[in-house]
Amino acid sequence: MAEDARGYEGVGARGPRPRRAVPAELPGLVEVLAEAFDDDPLACYLFPPAGVRRRGLRRFFRLQLRRLLAGAGQVWTTEDLLGAALWVPPVAERPASLRDLWALAPVLVDLLAGGRPTVALRLLADVERARPTEPHWYLATLGTAPRAQGRGIGSTLLQAVLARLDAEGLPAYLESSKERNVPFYARHGFEIVGEARAKDDPLTLWLMWRSPRPGPLG
C-alpha cells in the first residue's frame, strides 16, 4: 500500500479525520487502547484480575505501538486521539524470533499473574498458525475510547486504510474475540473464515478475511 501520512480525504467531511500517528502520541494511544480493551473477552481471559489486565494491556499496546511506529507498520488515529487502528503490512513469513520472545517478556509476567499461561499461549499459537499464508494487511488492533464509541471513529479509521487496499487490490485479515464486532466488520467487507476456541473457556476468536472490493471500473 502506498505510503501516505496525510489525512484521508474521503471521510474527512463526514466525521473525524483520520491521519497517521506520530511517536510522540504513543502514551496517549496506549491509554485509549488499554481502556477500549478492558472488557475485551480475550483480554479478560488472558489477564483475569482487573488490575493485572490494565497493566498487561498497557504493556502490550506500548510494545505493539513502538514496533509498528518504528517499523513498516501503520498506526492511524484521529486529531483528538480517541481511537487507533494498527496495521501490519504483508510479509513473506513471520517467524517467531528470539527477539520477539524477549520483547514479549514484560507481557508474559502479566500472563503468569493471570494464572493460565499454558492454555493462553496454546490458544495464541493456534491463532498464529491459522493466519492465511496469502500476503495481506493484518489489522492487529482497532480500538475507540469507550466514551467515544458508536460515533463513527472506528469505521472512519478502518475505511482510511480499506479504501487504499481496495484501490491496490490487496486483502486484509483480523481476529476478533467479541461477537458484537462480527457484524461491524462484516459491514466493512470482512467474512468469517475460521474460529479458534480456548480449551478451558467459552472464549471464541473469529478469524475474518476481506478480499479487496473492485472499484467502479473493476
Ligand SMILES: CC(C)(COP(=O)(O)OP(=O)(O)OC[C@H]1O[C@@H](n2cnc3c(N)ncnc32)[C@H](O)[C@@H]1OP(=O)(O)O)[C@@H](O)C(=O)NCCC(=O)NCCS
Ligand atoms: C469495535 C470498535 C473498534 C468500533 O469502534 P466505534 O468507534 O465504536 O465504531 P463506529 O462508531 O464506527 O461503529 C459502531 C459499530 O461498532 C460496533 N460496536 C462494537 N462494540 C461497540 C461499542 N462498545 N459501542 C458502540 N459500537 C460498537 C457496532 O456494530 C456498532 O454498530 P451498531 O451501533 O449498529 O451496533 C469499538 O467499539 C471498540 O473499541 N470496542 C472495544 C475494543 C474492540 O473490541 N476492538 C476490536 C477488536 S477486534
